Amino acid sequence: MCGIIGITGQSTVTERLVDGLKRLEYRGYDSSGIAVINGTGLKRARAEGKIKALERTLDMTPLDGHIGIAHTRWATHGVPNETNAHPHFYGRVGVVHNGIIENFLELRNSLPGHKFQTETDTEVVAHLIEDSLNRGLSPKDAFEDTLKKLKGAYAFGVIIDGVDDQIFCARAGSPLAIGIGEDEMYLGSDAMALAQLTNKLIYLEEGDWAIISPKDAQIFDREGASVTREETIITGGLAMAEKGNYRHFMLKEIYEQPETVGRTLANYVDEFNLTANLPEGLDFSKFDRIIIIACGTAYYSGVVAKYWFEQLANIAVDVDIASEFRYREPVISENSLFIAVSQSGETADTLAALRYCQSKGVTTAALVNVMTSTMAREADIALPINAGPEIGVASTKAFTSQLTALASIALSAMKSRKNISRDAEIRLANALIKTPRKIKEALELDPQIEQIAFELSKSRSAFYLGRGMQVPIAYEGALKLKEISYIHAEGYAAGELKHGPIALIEDGTPVIVLAPYDNLFEKTISNLQEVASRGARIILITDEIGAKSTGSMASEMIVVPSTDSFVAPIITTIAIQLLAYHTAVHLGTDVDQPRNLAKSVTVE
Ligand code: M6R
DSSP: OOEEEEEESSSOOHHHHHHHHHHHGGGOOSEEEEEEEETTEEEEEEEESSHHHHHHHHHHSOOOOSEEEEEEEOOSSSOSSSTTOSOEEETTEEEEEEEEETTHHHHHHTSTTOOOOSSOSSHHHHHHHHHHHHTTOOHHHHHHHHHHHOOEEEEEEEEETTEEEEEEEEEEBSOOEEEEOSSOEEEESSHHHHTTTOSEEEEOOTTOEEEEETTEEEEEOTTSOEEOOOEEEOOSOOSOOOOTTOSSHHHHHHHTHHHHHHHHHHHHEETTTTEEOOOTTOOGGGOSEEEEEEOHHHHHHHHHHHHHHHHHHOOEEEEEEHHHHTTSOOOOOTTEEEEEEESSSOOHHHHHHHHHHHHTTOEEEEEESOTTSHHHHHSSEEEEOOOOOOOSSSOOHHHHHHHHHHHHHHHHHHHHTTOOOHHHHHHHHHHHHTHHHHHHHHHTTHHHHHHHHHHHTTOSEEEEEEOTTHHHHHHHHHHHHHHHHOOEEEEEEGGGGGGTGGGGOOTTOEEEEEOOSSTTHHHHHHHHHHHHTTTOEEEEEEEHHHHHHHTTOOSEEEEEOOOOTTTHHHHHHHHHHHHHHHHHHHHTOOSSSOTTOOSSOOOO
16 A cells, blocks of 8 residues: 655746645555655655644645655554654655565565664665665666565655656566656556646556656666657546535435446447447456456445346356455466456455456456556556545545446346346336435435444444345445444355354344345344344344335334346445444544554555
């Protein structure tokens, strides 16, 4: 994770670097720092915590220059304090780094006599470059020589006192782009970081390294050969999102969902002809299996999609967590379609899984929100979800857009595999088209859910139960609650609880049961009875028909609008999002930037 940015130019850089860091804060907010070279050598300012803390430090001790690098950190090696904050210095060298240097201990031991100031894996890079300079290597050779010694993943920005207009940079396993300006050059972890500076980017390829100066970018490949990489013009969509009148980005993003799901649908469903558009490049008749790989919330969207693709299109689906899939040596047939699901399009494990499948000759698709991301660029087919920038670390609108896109693609797969009657297609397309309105109605439950959340916020743990397509929504409900309220929660298949976890149910344990009225409703309600009779406090999320059939078994009932069961997971999601949000607000946590997390997980 971590975000990096650099500027080499004609005018002062500090304010612009700090602005870039704010755009990168989604990649981590444990600490931040900047380093510049000015007439008095290499200087830096660093602070523990969020970028605001760095701004306060800079207010007290201003710092500026025409060349600088900056970093926002998600800690991997070393506690998140100021000492471990980047940039790291040694001698003439300043380094910012995103990734993990796996052989850093071995490298430290290869430098006898060097004193290390930090617990980080990164600091050794500054030492290695300084060591090479001391051995008489040119800055370019010292940088290249150092890169050859590193194992792991990295994107670097390096400045060297005495080389006052060049930034050395490199990427392997972590993304990095060079930005081209008017007599200025930039580097950044992504297009977002550089959006205020330029829309003209060069994405470095795996193993590339470069030297940028105000008028020039020299790029080299892993072998040191000079290479040219294509320039990309980024168009639109990178404005910094504003919170508007909402208290948190998360709440704003929850409320945006009627619109964002509508935008997703516009891309995949033809509302006049009531049919799903087959995304360009996808021919489902030639695949005999789909492999969906993702992490976190995106993974749960894949688990729901398994039900859709298998039930509707009669095609087998494997869904796996990316960090498990990539090291499992999975058996993959060439007739598989691989779908990576990722809001950011940068998640390291998901990206590695995509590359693994590409190396096996499988057709790859990336369902992403950020269309300038590495996954969107590297997959054979990029499938947008069009949810717009998602700032809250807890994913909300991206999840419902992932679900909407996957449901629509499953419908198109069903059609192309001729597994559907026109009547069924019309019914399902209609259900999808009505989803934005149903979400809007579900949002009206907000005041009631806020009250229920007040009670929930007093609990130490909670269970979420569901059956069928509601199981992954139960997982997602538990994840949302955990990540922003810090209350321990578990999502379970309702029928599985009695195989062990039911032992944890005590008087008053909150159990959130997801049971819209579908073919599994009665079975879920039986499971509800099992926990209710053991003292659980039931919060039932059902729909209008379900509410009429349940009587008074639940302590609280959240009644979402009735829908076709095909799209019910999208609607029950709204309730679990609001429940987690209000619980966290009652507890006073940092809802948009919860502790220990980062929006984009770019280390494995
Ligand atoms: O950017 P991605 O969708 O690949 O991110 C995957 C997960 O890191 C992400 O969904 C995470 O679980 C969220 N914090 C959940 O709210």
